[in-house]
Amino acid sequence: MNRNVLRLSANRGAIGVAYLLTLVALIPLCLVLAYTIFRGFPAVSHLEFFTNVERPVGVPGSGVAHAIVGTLILVGIASVVAVPIGVLGGIYLAEYSGNRWADWARLGSDVLIGTPSIAVGLFAYALFVAPFHHFSGLSGSLALAVLMLPIVVRTTESAVRLIPGGLRESGLALGLPRWRVSLQLILPAAAPGVITGALLSVARASGETAPLLFTSFGNPFLSTNPTQPLEALPHIVYKFALLPYPALQEQAWGAALVLVVMVLIINLASRYVLRRQIRLAGQL
Amino acid sequence: MATATDVKVAVHAPVSPAIPDRFRLLTGIVAAAAPATLVLIVFILFQQAWPAITHFGLGFLTSRTWNPVTQEFGALPGIFGTVATSLIALVFALPIGVAAALVLAEQGQTTIRGLVGTAIELLAAIPSVVYGIWALYVLGPWAFAHIEAPISDRFGFVGWLSEASPRSLFTASLVLAVMILPTLTAVSRDVIRAVPRGLKENAVALGATWWETTWRVILPAARSGIFGATILALGRALGETIAVTMVIGNNYQIPPSIFSPAYTLASVIANEFTEASGVLYPAALVELGLALILVTLTVNVIAMVLVRSTASRAAI
Numbered sequence: 001m002n003r004n005v006l007r008l009s010a011n012r013g014a015i016g017v018a019y020l021l022t023l024v025a026l027i028p029l030c031l032v033l034a035y036t037i038f039r040g041f042p043a044v045s046h047l048e049f050f051t052n053v054e055r056p057v058g059v060p061g062s063g064v065a066h067a068i069v070g071t072l073i074l075v076g077i078a079s080v081v082a083v084p085i086g087v088l089g090g091i092y093l094a095e096y097s098g099n100r101w102a103d104w105a106r107l108g109s110d111v112l113i114g115t116p117s118i119a120v121g122l123f124a125y126a127l128f129v130a131p132f133h134h135f136s137g138l139s140g141s142l143a144l145a146v147l148m149l150p151i152v153v154r155t156t157e158s159a160v161r162l163i164p165g166g167l168r169e170s171g172l173a174l175g176l177p178r179w180r181v182s183l184q185l186i187l188p189a190a191a192p193g194v195i196t197g198a199l200l201s202v203a204r205a206s207g208e209t210a211p212l213l214f215t216s217f218g219n220p221f222l223s224t225n226p227t228q229p230l231e232a233l234p235h236i237v238y239k240f241a242l243l244p245y246p247a248l249q250e251q252a253w254g255a256a257l258v259l260v261v262m263v264l265i266i267n268l269a270s271r272y273v274l275r276r277q278i279r280l281a282g283q284l
Numbered sequence: 285m286a287t288a289t290d291v292k293v294a295v296h297a298p299v300s301p302a303i304p305d306r307f308r309l310l311t312g313i314v315a316a317a318a319p320a321t322l323v324l325i326v327f328i329l330f331q332q333a334w335p336a337i338t339h340f341g342l343g344f345l346t347s348r349t350w351n352p353v354t355q356e357f358g359a360l361p362g363i364f365g366t367v368a369t370s371l372i373a374l375v376f377a378l379p380i381g382v383a384a385a386l387v388l389a390e391q392g393q394t395t396i397r398g399l400v401g402t403a404i405e406l407l408a409a410i411p412s413v414v415y416g417i418w419a420l421y422v423l424g425p426w427a428f429a430h431i432e433a434p435i436s437d438r439f440g441f442v443g444w445l446s447e448a449s450p451r452s453l454f455t456a457s458l459v460l461a462v463m464i465l466p467t468l469t470a471v472s473r474d475v476i477r478a479v480p481r482g483l484k485e486n487a488v489a490l491g492a493t494w495w496e497t498t499w500r501v502i503l504p505a506a507r508s509g510i511f512g513a514t515i516l517a518l519g520r521a522l523g524e525t526i527a528v529t530m531v532i533g534n535n536y537q538i539p540p541s542i543f544s545p546a547y548t549l550a551s552v553i554a555n556e557f558t559e560a561s562g563v564l565y566p567a568a569l570v571e572l573g574l575a576l577i578l579v580t581l582t583v584n585v586i587a588m589v590l591v592r593s594t595a596s597r598a599a600i
Binding site: 007008010011013014015017018019021022024025026028029031032035036039085088089090091092093095096101102104105107108109110111112114115116117118119120122123125126127146149150153177178179182203204206207208209210213214217234237238241242249252253256259260263264266267268271 | 305306307308310311312314315316317318319320321322324325328329331332379380381383384386387388400402403404406407409410411412413414415416417418420421422423462465469493494495496498499516519520522523524525526530550553554557558569570573574576577580581584585588
């Protein structure tokens, strides 16, 4: 009897601890969000923050327009490179899985996801900065594309796998060649999932700083030329946060807030789309 | 008559083997882009680091000096900082991550469980530079005032608990723990869910409590998968650059205490690569990157094999 009391109280204690630790896991998310909103709001509440470029310390009306433009260009070029390659690769992994080539490609993608982004930056520097003797937005885009590629591959693969075999078989039964089945039947059906994957990779790329440090480098002026250095939002946060000027630190928090809002919107929206996709695929 | 021969031809022509699946070939080649990039990255880094590799040999990994003026470079303090921050981060994150995974993997998808799961996964989406600025202004000062200073005041006589400072190995470990928590939780949750339900039901039928079922049945069954999740998180922690660079204090030494400033491989590269001139200096930095990438690749491959083997065993 006594032993059972002991067992039950141990059980209750363990359940309590497990739930408590789960709550502890949520604390950092709340804190990061709360602080970014509170500290970032003063900067974001001025319209100049989005329309002006960087000004010297002490001059009011400083903004991050150049960094927003830079991030758009960097991530845009990276997407143009990474998304088509990633989608085709993902289709291969889903449609022709089960052979050794596909297994290696899948393992390679998974390992590439975990590659330190700073190493990818070194790689892009050696390939696209050193030979031209100057930093450029293009080299930064290449580094970001390397980081985006495996995410697009793996999300496309899982989106295509959700499509039931019946759709594929009916296409093949009508005599369509494999490429038409894959590209004109399966891919449109899987489109929401594929787009979601591409957006998630965009979210990841727009938040990366490390690979840009010695590729796109940063640029205090508004520039749209990808062969020259470009500024990026995460780089603004990194650069200004470490400087001893409160005005610049406020700008850093503002840029951090813009990043967090963008990334969270993309992630929450993609969750919603994916859930719908899973439901729709069940009805096909 | 013409129609009859046509039919005959159509019947005898073997359709599928005659047409090579060009689409398969093309997408197969494209799918190889990811592994090919991986190989190319390692190759390029080897090539760039070659001057340093031939000049310093294996001594590079055990030397403690880092002096661009005298052109003497050694990786040991960087390796120490990288490994120490990641391991301390795991010590903090592992119990929390596994506990959260157990709660989230419970049967029955309630709204609260869904919300908590989403929230923890959103932690993974926040850019590392945002964690960096938060750790720099909020977490670091807080940890210094409420954890580091009290501990080093009372236990400072223990060498590795002395000399509290707001930017330190410890602060970097804390922010890393926060950053690897979502990976650890999400992968562990999936592995725990993959444990065959029968095992759990048998234990419950024998009268085991939730805790006894979890501790004696579920966790042993999911052991190698949780170990894989841990290793995967370790790989993330080893390669993390920006957040760590902002709070570790950037001091190239093997720190006397966990509360002292230190340096990691990735932080050294982030801080010094754009200013490195000459031949040996940048090559030495790239060699640090090479060491980092080789370690993370090994760690990641081990993790993936472990996670997959657990998942596939559970499927049987």
